[in-house]
Amino acid sequence: MAKKKPTHKRQSIRHIKTGKSPGTVTYLGNRGGVKSLVNIMEYNKQDIKESTIDVYEPSNFNKIIEHKVSLSTSWINVIGISDEKFIENLGNSLSLNPLTTEDVVNTHQRPKIDEYDHYIFGSFKMLYVDENSELVTEHLAMVLMENTVLVFQELQEDVFNSVRERARHKTGRIRTKNADYLFFALLDAIIDNYFVVLENVNQKIDYLEEEIYDNPSPKTAHAIQDLKKEILRIRRYIYPVKELISKLMDTEHALISDDTKLFLRDTMDHCTEINESLNIFREMSMSLMEMYMSNMSNKMNEVMKVLTIMASIFIPLTFIVGVYGMNFEHIPELKYPNGYFYVWGLMIVIFIGMLFYFKNKRWL
Amino acid sequence: MAKKKPTHKRQSIRHIKTGKSPGTVTYLGNRGGVKSLVNIMEYNKQDIKESTIDVYEPSNFNKIIEHKVSLSTSWINVIGISDEKFIENLGNSLSLNPLTTEDVVNTHQRPKIDEYDHYIFGSFKMLYVDENSELVTEHLAMVLMENTVLVFQELQEDVFNSVRERARHKTGRIRTKNADYLFFALLDAIIDNYFVVLENVNQKIDYLEEEIYDNPSPKTAHAIQDLKKEILRIRRYIYPVKELISKLMDTEHALISDDTKLFLRDTMDHCTEINESLNIFREMSMSLMEMYMSNMSNKMNEVMKVLTIMASIFIPLTFIVGVYGMNFEHIPELKYPNGYFYVWGLMIVIFIGMLFYFKNKRWL
């Protein structure tokens, strides 16, 4: 029951969008109803300035726009994207294409990179494992403009703290570079976190493998199926990224310098490694079900052996005692003084013979 | 029995066509025998005019043709394509290639885009879920000409209401654009609806998964197989669309403006997402059968355990009581005053021992 609800929800959300004109800004996520918040980090080789702006004061709104024209590099970080009105205004002020603004809030958007004349738009999924070892998926949109990187994220939490730290240290390489390096650094941070997610998947596979050997239950099959689906989902978010990085490396857009492309080559390698891991995990998750089935088969064999041994030993013996339970008037053996003990002797011989037989078949 | 009939029907319909000269207009669908109906929507920035025309009055027929030469954009919507004669006339009047007219009524046509000198022809499948949650497939043909989009559909119902609504609002972007944007908007509406169909499939997968865990029956296996076939069928209708959009984006045909190609890029992204979903659904439907088999295996194990436990406990006990049912003249135990109770004691010990044994094996 509970399982089906999210699906219904997702459908209705999709329905909101079906039929709307392209370029309509419609938030599709389930983290709505919160006000947006903007963090700005502005830096050059010498200085760094961080500020948080209440965007609902008109004067402040213009401050965001101004950053675009300053000489130093600005990182404008918008947290919370469910306020469609605000996002649309911001997009218009920065002269983003309506299709871009639509994608900023489209949390179902597949990872993509779109190049426009004066900016490059990228949409990605931040994946991270929260304190409960649950996988969190967060939609992220980034716009690289002259001197400015605009980041839209759904939640306060993100994977960018390491980038912030490096920017705050005057000696960090990031301080000597332009906005395109910042764009790369953020992308790199996202992709670095994919490794952590993959390790989490790897642990789950190891754990399930142990469970299959030690104590498989129908719940294990359930968990394998859930893992398979999780891998398919992660794959969907992560797999296209490699192609996008490759697209960025081949671009001739003026905003990406050759220097940054060298760093992207490294990121590209990471993506290749990640995609290979995903393929391996997929194969391994398929093997898990096979293992589970073979284990079920083993257990069944064991059960059947117990039954067969018990039945094969006692059914003939029961037959023998049945014979001497018959009420015929003339059964000569019944008259033997030691008949009873002879029968016991016979039965013990049969019993031991059977044990040897099964021992021989390695069923015992 | 009932299942095989549609197949027979389909075959005979195909047979109608086998052997005919290419370019022969032959309706292959099963929604025949109805008169065609034409809705016309004509608009420009200022005005919009909607009308329904009875095409079987000769004077009216020419009205359709005239629309082609007016300055405003016309959307000529033909409903019902089983009247081969009418379709052929219309095609000739608009100087469509006979091969095009043939494809207009060929409901078995795979999705395709064909470019001719003065028009672009597209054939697609409208898929939507009706009120009974049944999937409806409707053949659709579209012709983009100068100032005009010609649409042929089988049934009254379609997925274009949202486009109509947007056209009726003076502020809609569609009113400021040319016929190629209308063509795109209709295509976009079709593809948007594919998402709804996919969600429907997704729900079925979720539902079957629950059924497999809770109460699998041979009917479940049946339903899994049907789902697999439905996914294969949907895939067949939807999968080629991505390539067609890509073809449209790369075309140098004068009828498609660069502006519209930007919107097509977005549609292209949707197609990629849809095709990925289809692949995921395919994998998941294959996993379902695996799950079902593993569940069958679990149930079998459970059945066997019950049998084995019952048999293993009572067969030895039955043997014991058999022993003392023998009629030997000299069975010393039978003479013991408490022999009967000793035997009960022995049997209870065996019984409890067996329980411990199976408890230990985790079969209980």
Next chain:
Amino acid sequence: MAKKKPTHKRQSIRHIKTGKSPGTVTYLGNRGGVKSLVNIMEYNKQDIKESTIDVYEPSNFNKIIEHKVSLSTSWINVIGISDEKFIENLGNSLSLNPLTTEDVVNTHQRPKIDEYDHYIFGSFKMLYVDENSELVTEHLAMVLMENTVLVFQELQEDVFNSVRERARHKTGRIRTKNADYLFFALLDAIIDNYFVVLENVNQKIDYLEEEIYDNPSPKTAHAIQDLKKEILRIRRYIYPVKELISKLMDTEHALISDDTKLFLRDTMDHCTEINESLNIFREMSMSLMEMYMSNMSNKMNEVMKVLTIMASIFIPLTFIVGVYGMNFEHIPELKYPNGYFYVWGLMIVIFIGMLFYFKNKRWL
């Protein structure tokens, strides 16, 4: 036994060929020993002339060759290709390359198109379903020359009657076109028939599906395997055709006009559809075996449940009656006046308890 014979035969036939010089005319089929027969249909816009020629009269032989130089379009149809001598002579007279003549009679030839300076050679498989619903495979070779199409077929029966009919009607488009259109029309007729063959396969799949649900037997598994092999075989004959058509469309050979290429584009679409169907059938035939296995599993479960229920109910009861069949001198219950009925009561309680237990487990 009977099954292996054709294989042996096929091997020995292949052996005939192994080691021969390339270009040697060797008939490999199993429809040998018949005299060849030639039907000629000669037509232009005004006239049509049909004749059957006994090629074993020398004067007639030259008549065939003469057709090549007449102005009207000739369709020379050779029926029966096991007379290697005649085929070789004909090939030489028409200056065909020896490799071509070899392929004309090589019934094991994979579909192919070879272009030579003054002709285009094509080898295909005609597939059709005969009156016994058996699939018939017939090797077919076609040569497109200036004004002439030369067709070689193994049997009288073919799929070209519709083309003949259309040629006999003065208004048929075929009469206004050249030999390349005839070549296309024949190809189109062959491919149209593939649809009928595929529908036949589709029906077999439907039929097997029903059999699996209703009454699976080892014979069903046999039939599934046979179907798989049939699909693999059909696939082998049909799959390469798409690529060949595409080759024809891209050719710059003078014998194929641009007009005909437009028609080939349509045929190409059909091939794509056919190949998609073949892939779907392949997947479905693989699912069939899965279904069969799951059904076997279901049946086994059912059998085991019956056994388990019977055994679980009666084994304990038999134990109880065994207890009171013991011959101890002091069994107090035996003395009770109603002891017998008490035992019956106890047994009925156990019986009903068991029924409830199994009902609860949904085994009943």
Next chain:
Amino acid sequence: MAKKKPTHKRQSIRHIKTGKSPGTVTYLGNRGGVKSLVNIMEYNKQDIKESTIDVYEPSNFNKIIEHKVSLSTSWINVIGISDEKFIENLGNSLSLNPLTTEDVVNTHQRPKIDEYDHYIFGSFKMLYVDENSELVTEHLAMVLMENTVLVFQELQEDVFNSVRERARHKTGRIRTKNADYLFFALLDAIIDNYFVVLENVNQKIDYLEEEIYDNPSPKTAHAIQDLKKEILRIRRYIYPVKELISKLMDTEHALISDDTKLFLRDTMDHCTEINESLNIFREMSMSLMEMYMSNMSNKMNEVMKVLTIMASIFIPLTFIVGVYGMNFEHIPELKYPNGYFYVWGLMIVIFIGMLFYFKNKRWL
């Protein structure tokens, strides 16, 4: 045990090579220790001369070299390649690259074609079925030089007798052609023999299929697995050949004439056919195991049915006779004069009822 030895051997042989400098001539096969033998066939349109040379006489050695410069075409056939010294000398005398000479004796070499300035080197596997229906694999190296084809083979037996026969007949096309045609003819003979090998595989598949239906045993599963491995091995030897032929057809090396390329096109078709067969065999061998499993399942079902029927019929009957074996003092039925016959009546009714029940379930 015996099975693992060849593996060890193969490993140690590989070990011989590991660490050696590239270009070192090291024989890796297991047909070592024999002296090499050289057959020479020299022919032109008019004459043909065959000779066998003892290469261990120095004067003879030069004779081999001289052949290269004569005007007629020479086929130098070296039999036995385990004499590394001799092969190295021969290679040097004919100015072959050391890497070529290494490959001549490297029996583990994957099929390949390498082009050098003055010669073309090819390495293939001759596969044939010997009189015991065992598959024999023989390493073969061929060098095409001006006027000369140099062939290295491991054993006396080969697949070239048909080529020799054709060369001996003055009218054979081969006599009118150059060395490149001889090279092609040998290649063609090798590939022709692949068909025989494939037919052998096909027969094994047919045979196993019958065995699965008629009398499957664990040995059958073993045979299926062996067949799978054989197909994988053959595939490894044969599959790359197609690509090599295609490379030969596209080469611009002066040694291959356009005329010969036309013949290669034919060989290419054969390779395509062979590779398709290999793929089909692979699929069929995978189906075999599925069939085997389904058959096991059927047999298990049959066994279980026998058990269930026997147990279900006799367990209740045994319970009934047990009831009247109880020793209660007051069992009214025991006193009935016909009680015994009534009980028999009841039991017969139950027996027949059971038979009907199982008949109804189609278990009988």
Next chain:
Amino acid sequence: MAKKKPTHKRQSIRHIKTGKSPGTVTYLGNRGGVKSLVNIMEYNKQDIKESTIDVYEPSNFNKIIEHKVSLSTSWINVIGISDEKFIENLGNSLSLNPLTTEDVVNTHQRPKIDEYDHYIFGSFKMLYVDENSELVTEHLAMVLMENTVLVFQELQEDVFNSVRERARHKTGRIRTKNADYLFFALLDAIIDNYFVVLENVNQKIDYLEEEIYDNPSPKTAHAIQDLKKEILRIRRYIYPVKELISKLMDTEHALISDDTKLFLRDTMDHCTEINESLNIFREMSMSLMEMYMSNMSNKMNEVMKVLTIMASIFIPLTFIVGVYGMNFEHIPELKYPNGYFYVWGLMIVIFIGMLFYFKNKRWL
């Protein structure tokens, strides 16, 4: 338990890196805490000089750098890469890009080749089987510079002894060649060792196959799964190498001479062979589980047959003796003087009949 620890470790090690700036030198391996050691081998046609340097003496450090400028070829072999500080210094002194230095110590690096202006960087995995038949994986980084090859390895043990031997012999080809040939020779030695690793895998497959036939146990299934994972892991290390070699062959970097590219063509062939083997092993490992399942099925069948035979024979017999154990007052047979023997006769007939029945079914 023990199994999960390495995973945890790996994760934490990865965590060390997550968030660090790209180009940071961080050792990720588990062979840390050892001082680095440098072996230098310097040679030209005439001389060879080998030395081991304690790099922690400042004067020595410069010696390493000097080697780069000498005229002879230097092979600088750094053993132990966990001293991040030293590696970073060395990298800087030789003006390696920081990204290169990072990759030198990144033991998780996927095999790669990066070209820079004045050097070519390669990262590979050395795989070898140690004395306990355990697979050892060692990270290896190689830098090809003018006159110098710089090698970084984790452990003392490596696969380069054969190269060292060849360099020490004055006649070795390696002495006459430049640094690029040395680079090739090292690569070739690594790849040669992959064959040994593959043979080890092959033996494991053979061994498991035997175990499956002779004595399968749940541990066998475990071993199959482990083998599958090992193959996936080896594949990950080895598979990309082919592409890298191909990249090297196509490079136009001045450091790689055409002469060396000819040798690389040979290495390329080896890589193709290795990758084919890997694919075959993957298929075979998948077949193993299938075999295991079919064997389980066979064993189950055997168990069930024993049970069914025992039960089918003795259950009816037990019923018969039960009949004559009934206490009816009037059971005529009981009075027959030879009744007891008649019953035995009947039972023996049934017994033998049953044996024939099962013999007939081939269950015995």
